[in-house]
Amino acid sequence: MQVRRAAVLGGGPGGLYAARLLKLAQPSCEVVVHEQGDPDTTFGFGVGLAAGTQRKLEAADPDTLRDLVVAGCRHDMTMSVGGRMTRVRNDRLIGIARTELLAVLQRHAEKAGVRIEYGTRRGTGEFDADVVIAADGVSSATRAAGDFGETIDVGRGLYLWCGADFALPDALFAPVETGHGVFVTHAYPYSGGRSTFLIETDEETWRRAGFDRTTDATPPDASDATSLRYLEEVFAGELRGHPLIGNRTRWTRFRTVRCARWSDGRTVLLGDAAHTAHFSVGSGTKLAMEDAIALVEALDQEPDVGSAYARYEATRRPAVERLQELARRSRLWWESFPSRLHLxxxxxxxxxxxxxxxxxxxxxxxxxxxxxxxxxxxxxxxxxxxxxxxxxxxxxxxxxxxxxxxxxxxxxxxxxxxxxxxxxxxxxxxxxxxxxxxxxxxxxxxxxxxxxxxxxxxxxxxxxxxxxxxxxxxxxxxxxxxxxxxxxxxxxxxxxxxxxxxxxxxxxxxxx
Ligand SMILES: Cc1cc2nc3c(=O)[nH]c(=O)nc-3n(C[C@H](O)[C@H](O)[C@H](O)COP(=O)(O)OP(=O)(O)OC[C@H]3O[C@@H](n4cnc5c(N)ncnc54)[C@H](O)[C@@H]3O)c2cc1C
Incomplete structure (x- = not known):
């Protein structure tokens, strides 16, 4: 179909990539991305992009991939337990700063002719467009308001996402036993001078350490400084004396989102708005960008919005559900991780x-x-x-x-x-x-x-x-x-x- 006007809600990786690919496939289409934040403010630190994802992005849009790889940081994986370490090679796994990822995607979207409007929170009902792509993230208001048959499973464990101002040589999985219980970090470098530290624990340990109280006392736009200072001491060895940096960092339980339907009229969900997969399989960005590829292909090849959305969902749902099942198993494994420390x-x-x-x-x-x-x-x-x-x-x-x-x-x-x-x-x-x-x-x-x-x-x-x-x-x-x-x-x-x-x-x- 020829799309005349497309409105994209959300300027995360899914929304920006879909906007660029649509504009490249259909240059006469007016594509506008509506992002509530500013161009350079985002949550989080780095994300990982594995080899398979890079291959798919290369086939869809080699120019964007080239810039992502240049901005990224390749690394192997190590696991460290009780002073013993083992390492797994991974030739094409890269970490990239979320800010850098978004900057590359914004630049390429604008280069293709996409207009990006920042700074206002919008709703899909406001748009005069024949295609409305809701890429408004895990807390999607579009999903909550529409007829998508959403279900949300909340994980048992708690995690927080923080960073450090030095680059680890490799990704690192390291558990540390404290008087309160076990904390595990999944950490990886994402630029010459930065690393992500994602730290997990179980509910009992979290309560014993008093973090239920510090979480309640942390305002939504602040970081839980008490937890960060505590974890800085717990992971002092892994941090090599560097402090942990927060960015609206607080303890959270992972929410796995599933939807019975991904479209409702002219609105279609994409990325985290439609589905999430536990962070331990490092695939949320991949899924959002692969959704974008399939959605634009379907719009290009089908005669109308209904059949395009049906084709998009039929193409993507099996791969998404397979990954969600892997992610569910991985989440359960990490939630029970402390029981394996004898190995x-x-x-x-x-x-x-x-x-x-x-x-x-x-x-x-x-x-x-x-x-x-x-x-x-x-x-x-x-x-x-x-x-x-x-x-x-x-x-x-x-x-x-x-x-x-x-x-x-x-x-x-x-x-x-x-x-x-x-x-x-x-x-x-x-x-x-x-x-x-x-x-x-x-x-x-x-x-x-x-x-x-x-x-x-x-x-x-x-x-x-x-x-x-x-x-x-x-x-x-x-x-x-x-x-x-x-x-x-x-x-x-x-x-x-x-x-x-x-x-x-x-x-x-x-x-x-
Ligand atoms: C702890 C953690 C670690 C992760 N690690 C990885 C990893 O290693 N690799 C990986 O691939 N993924 C990872 N992810 C997942 C990844 O961050 C997301 O899956 C990915 O960002 C999804 O992209 P998206 O475009 O669908 O949504 P988002 O990136 O969430 O973007 C949604 C955008 O929509 C905007 N928005 C929302 N509502 C509105 C509105 N009403 N009006 C205007 N704008 C709006 C938001 O401001 C936001 O910019 C991780 C996630 C977590 C929580």
Missing amino acids: PVEQLMVAYMTRAGNVPLDRFAEGNPDVVTAAAEQYAKAPPPAGDLVDWVLDQPLRHGETEFPHRVLPAVPDGLTVTEFADVVTDPWNKTGDDVVARARQARRDGADGFRFAGPADRLAVLTRLDLAERVRTEVGGLIIVDGPASARADLAAGLISGRCDLVSFTEEEA
Whole structure:
């Protein structure tokens, strides 16, 4: 369709990129972006752009990508636990300041002929346009007022987003145990002299440290200075003596937004307004910019607004939902992170990389043989030979009390072992149903059970959730932990073994 006039609400990455791409695709269209803030004020510090995102941006708009890469800061990833460190290479991951990202996108939008109006909060009803793109962020007033069937899930953990005035050499994941509990930082450099420090904790630790009170006492446009000073001491080593910098920094719970519909009449949602994915998969900006690519393509190729919006949603929804599911698993993993601090750092890194089922164990091993070799030695007390790593993990023997298992695939529970089976269908192993399984497992142990077997549906997502539940019981209750799954999930089951989620696996029928 030929769009005559397009109004874009919100000058974040999604809105600015959609505006530029639309103006490039349809030069006669009048495209105006309405942003409530000023050109150079924004929240937050840096964001990450992974290799896959960069490839998509390159195909859609190589000029913009070139400037983003120049403004960004490439880095590897390290994890540091109890003084031990391990590192994962990542050749094309860049961090970029959010201010710099927006400056590049503003410049390119204006160069293409987009008009940007700053400084006034607007509503989509005010626009005389045939296409209204609502890219007004996670707290979208458009979404709240329209018929989009929104649902919002609030995370259990708390996080705050701050920065530091020096560039870390690499991204860093580092937990620190304090008298109040564990705080974890996800930190990364995003320019020659700056780093993002995102810090997470659980609710009990947050309350014990008194941060429920400091959060209440912090005005909306200020930073929680008490928390920043406390965390500066907690992460003094990681900060190398630098202070933490706030920018309207306060403790928040992550909100996962989902919508049953992404359009309502001539208005279409884009980016965080339509969906969010937990920050630990670093993908909010990517999703918003990829939405922009698909929306402009659909507008260009379909005859009217209705079919263009339908095509946009049909193209994007599967990828968004897949990522939201990965992000949900990743959020649950990080919320339960302190329970894994007993693991050696390399095993913990393998657990981290395989936490959501997105990175296959053997692919991770190809790029990072040193990390996986160390983790394999921690798992089996022997280095893996060259060859199929998954086979090797499954082939390792296990001694449990007096019982010897020749390998980790169990044909049948041996005589003399008492194993209690759980077949509960659990979506979140750390919710009430998960608590109930843990309570029953404790009782079963008191009653003499040697271990637990986790059975259930054969689909991959169910197997991954079972591994998480098994891990929780293994950590909190102990005993021999067996997880059922079909042979097609053998790589996931092997990842579960090497990262300490279970002790044995048992192959079951494939999904019908
Ligand atoms: C802690 C944290 C860490 C993150 N880390 C990463 C990361 O590493 N990588 C990554 O890709 N993403 C990350 N994100 C997510 C990322 O910041 C967002 O997903 C991304 O900014 C979404 O872009 P957007 O354009 O949809 O919305 P936003 O960037 O939120 O932009 C919305 C814009 O709309 C404007 N606006 C809202 N209402 C109105 C109105 N009524 N009138 C006018 N203007 C309005 C706002 O001022 C804002 O500028 C992180 C997010 C958080 C919270």
